[in-house]
Amino acid sequence: MKGMVDMRSIKQSVKIGVIGLGRFGRLHLKVFSQIDGAEIAAVCDLDRELTKRIAGEYPTSRDYASPEDLIRDDGLDVVDIVTDEATHGRLVILALQHGKHVFVEKPLALTSEEGRKIEELQASTGKLVMVGNISRFALPYILMKRSQNRGQLGELVHMRAKRQFSRSWFEHFGKRVHPVYESGIHDLDLFLWYAGARCTSVYTVERNISGYPYPDHFSALLTFENGLHASLESSWTIPGNGPHNMTDTLELDGTIDAEIELVGQRSMAKFSTLQSGLSIWTDERCYTPDYTLWPTEHEQVGGAIRAELTHFVECVRLHRPSDIVPLADSVHALEIAAAIVTSGKTGEPVRVGG
CATH class of the missing domain: 3.40.50.720 (NAD(P)-binding Rossmann-like Domain)
Structure with missing residues (x-):
């Protein structure tokens, strides 16, 4: 059966x-x-x-x-x-x-x-x-997908995503990998999840201000085969005194400022990692601890990482097979990432997989 x-x-x-x-x-x-x-x-x-x-x-x-x-x-x-x-x-x-x-x-x-x-x-x-x-297992993104599946947003018109990181972290990544593979890949995966269609072309601009082999910032415009458009921005420029939210479990001691917005014909859905509703004020700084990714809940790790594993x-x-994270999406995300890198270097639009 x-x-x-x-x-x-x-x-x-x-x-x-x-x-x-x-x-x-x-x-x-x-x-x-x-x-x-x-x-x-x-x-x-x-x-x-x-x-x-x-x-x-x-x-x-x-x-x-x-x-x-x-x-x-x-x-x-x-x-x-x-x-x-x-x-x-x-x-x-x-x-x-x-x-x-x-x-x-x-x-x-x-x-x-x-x-x-x-x-x-x-x-x-x-x-x-x-x-x-991991984002496919974080509750805010799941609720956005659920709203989409229920027809509350109507047909998607545009998607926007921004993901910024602490500047000090880029020393570890700027020498070894283009940020589209380290940070942007999260949002490319979410775009594919929400779009339900393949990406056909990208256009990218980028900046290199730290002098590392890879750019500190890139912005990309994506077009999907169903006519949907998306914009993606990724940078590693948040100063040391930014509002820290990576303070629990992993003790990264820094900031991930991620935002995503789905614009539909009927309505919109938005999420920001820095607007969790929780803040802790000390004499040194104000913390806004993330509790969606890998919070320690009493004696166990919870959140998206536990749900994922x-x-x-x-x-x-x-x-x-996984019905939440199909391998085909991860493979296609690599094709999009490669096109983003090429477009950033050439300054020209690039066909995905072409």
Whole structure:
């Protein structure tokens, strides 16, 4: 019967190996350890001392010196990739070739060619690949999607998104990756979710004021095949005394100022991360703590990160694809990102996938 799950195929425990034990990798470990049906079975980082220390915190885990060795572990069901962006595509491909399900932090890869290779491998192996598009699990964005699905907005006319970050953070990213893959990819994913259509062309302008290889700011205009238009702005220019909202759990100590607006024929929907309704005033500064992404709720991590990783574990246990984060959208987002980079360099409109 359609929709029925063979109870014999349900895995009682999903054994997970985590590659990359930086701040976000350790957050993944903490959340997985709190999810029923998830077992942390292996960890890996290029820092051997860190790897051994983290392995000691999770008694069921083995420690590995290289990602390749962890991926070859036949006792794992899942490889969780939380490494630098440039390594994602290669490691996802290797994990699929070794029969593993994969969770990979965004972006899926840095080239659309790698994205399409991953899509082909997922189809041929039957393994799940899910990208950490966390916004699809954050309640404000879900409520906007629900309003759209109920017809409250009417046909969408335009989408706008802005995502700004603390200037001090750009030192880590300006040398290694174009910000469209680090910050803009979130909004490209949301655009695809709300648009329900492919993007056909982009036009980008950018500025480089810090002197790093990649621009501190870009603005892009997108056109979709259904006639919908969208504008995306991303920058890393918020000064140190901006209203900090990344103050809990990850302790990033800085600001993510993200806004999105859906303009429909009937009505509009808007959300801003800096208008949470909560503020904490101290002698040093005013905090506006975010409680949608990864808040610590009593003794457990909650919010979007918990919903996202719980959904992934359930998909693996039930051996079914994600109906919230389809791989095809993540692959198409890479095509859009590549067009944004090219347009920013040339100053000309670029066809997506052309």
